[in-house]
Amino acid sequence: MTDFSDDWLACRAPADSAARADELVRRLAVLPRAADGTCRVLDLGSGTGANLRHLAPLLAAAGHDRQHWTCVDHDPALLTRLPGRMAEWATNAAMACRATSAGLLIAGGNWRASVRTLRLDLCAGLSALSLPPGGLVTASALLDLVSVTWLDALLARCRAAHCGLLFALTYDGRCTLSPEHAEDARVVERVNAHQRTDKGFGPALGPAAAATAAARCRALGWCVETAQSDWVLGADMPELQYALLGGWRDAAAQMTSAEGAAAASAALDAWLRARRGWVEAGSSRLRVGHTDLVAWLCEGNIAAT
Ligand SMILES: C[S@@+](CC[C@H](N)C(=O)[O-])C[C@H]1O[C@@H](n2cnc3c(N)ncnc32)[C@H](O)[C@@H]1O
Numbered sequence: 191m192t193d194f195s196d197d198w199l200a201c202r203a204p205a206d207s208a209a210r211a212d213e214l215v216r217r218l219a220v221l222p223r224a225a226d227g228t229c230r231v232l233d234l235g236s237g238t239g240a241n242l243r244h245l246a247p248l249l250a251a252a253g254h255d256r257q258h259w260t261c262v263d264h265d266p267a268l269l270t271r272l273p274g275r276m277a278e279w280a281t282n283a284a285m286a287c288r289a290t291s292a293g294l295l296i297a298g299g300n301w302r303a304s305v306r307t308l309r310l311d312l313c314a315g316l317s318a319l320s321l322p323p324g325g326l327v328t329a330s331a332l333l334d335l336v337s338v339t340w341l342d343a344l345l346a347r348c349r350a351a352h353c354g355l356l357f358a359l360t361y362d363g364r365c366t367l368s369p370e371h372a373e374d375a376r377v378v379e380r381v382n383a384h385q386r387t388d389k390g391f392g393p394a395l396g397p398a399a400a401a402t403a404a405a406r407c408r409a410l411g412w413c414v415e416t417a418q419s420d421w422v423l424g425a426d427m428p429e430l431q432y433a434l435l436g437g438w439r440d441a442a443a444q445m446t447s448a449e450g451a452a453a454a455s456a457a458l459d460a461w462l463r464a465r466r467g468w469v470e471a472g473s474s475r476l477r478v479g480h481t482d483l484v485a486w487l488c489e490g491n492i493a494a495t
Contacts, residue, residue: 193437196271199237201430206330207244210358211417211482215248220486221354222324228304229254230322232353234312234344235332236261237268238275241358242305245328250301257303262319264311272307313391316343321351330358333483334385334399337392341403349410355485359419361385363397364479369468373461380442400481412485419482425472434476435465 224230229249233241242259249257263269276294280287286297293306310319321327327348333341348355363385365378385396395402400416407414423431439462446454468474 194237194265194268196238196268198433199240199268200275201433202331203240205421205423205427205430206240206359209419209421209480210244210330211419212248214415214417214482214484215245215356216252217413217415217484217486218249218254218326218354218356219252220488221254221326223254223256224258224322224325226256226258228256228258230325231257231259232319232322232325232327233259233261234327234329235335236263236272236307237265239272239305240275241328241330242303243276243279244330244358245356246296246303247298247301249326250298255301257301259303259305260308260322261305262308262310262312264309266309269307269309272305276305313340316340316347319347321347321353323351323353325351325353326356327353328356328358331360333357333360333403334362334396335389335391335394336399337388338395338402340391341395341399342406345403345406345410349412352487354487355407355412355483357400357403357483359480359482360400360403361397362400362418362479362481364420364477366475366477367465368475369473371461371464373457377438377442377458377461380445381438383445384441400483404483407483407485411487413488414483414485416481416483419480421476421478421480423474423476423478425474428469428472431469431474431476432466434478435462435469 221229239261242261246257261272273289273294276296277287280296288295293304296303296305363382367374382397386394388394404414404416439458443455443458465474
């Protein structure tokens with residue numbers, strides 16, 4: 191929901207990686223290189239760097255074997271944790287990761303990425319953010335938090351800077367729970383209403399974020415492709431299921447009216463007990479809808495700017 195602790199991000203990372211629509215990344219082969227030969231990437235709401243860890247090898251496979259990443263987040267604890275998470279990942283993948291005066295340098299088999307972090311509140315600081323001309327602006331699990339006003343401001347700046355875009359893992363409101371429980375539909379409806387509340391950027395787009403971004407990008411002249419990137423959580427991911435269901439219970443409770451609060455709370459507790467029981471028994475399956483979006487500029491529409 192709005193828990194962005196290191197533990198939560200680590201818990202969701204395997205489901206995120208399995209869900210992402212990697213085939214979209216090939217579209218980014220058209221991104222031009224900067225004067226120093228690198229592909230410049232700006233990762234918004236980077237947390238501890240999960241988007242970088244997933245995307246850097248795919249970008250390399252799309253022809254960008256020299257990358258320069260700037261990872262932006264407002265949470266200093268997550269940014270402090272980022273180098274450690276990068277080092278663990280590099281070690282597990284038999285890659286090198288070393289600290290430099292500017293940040294980190296990661297050496298994959300046939301690609302390199304330099305990484306720096308930037309602490310910035312993207313709500314207040316968007317206009318001060320330096321965008322990479324012709325580079326990539328990306329975010330994972332961020333877009334559903336933002337308002338349409340903020341999104342429009344971001345897209346206008348990205349368009350002026352001729353950036354490509356990759357927005358991954360935007361929650362889109364589709365949820366399927368199995369086995370079924372009588373309260374499921376009511377809980378999901380309230381969760382989706384909670385998704386539209388203000389997360390710091392103004393009224394959040396929530397489940398409408400990916401479709402809104404796709405429409406806005408097309409209107410601004412980007413070529414756009416989207417694909418579903420749903421979490422499919424089964425018996426192999428009990429911890430994520432427990433955390434998600436608890437978060438849904440709390441979000442749904444916040445969206446109940448004051449008069450019905452006691453009865454609603456009891457019904458939600460019963461729902462959570464039943465669903466946790468199915469997780470414990472290994473029979474619970476949750477499908478949580480996400481959408482990935484890639485947007486790129488072709489010769490013709492760059493010239494039209
Ligand atoms: C759901 S997490 C996703 C983190 C990371 N992209 C990932 O996929 O693991 C959302 C991230 O957005 C960051 N965030 C939320 N509001 C922000 C703001 N106003 N300015 C900068 N970062 C923000 C949070 O700190 C968190 O790291």
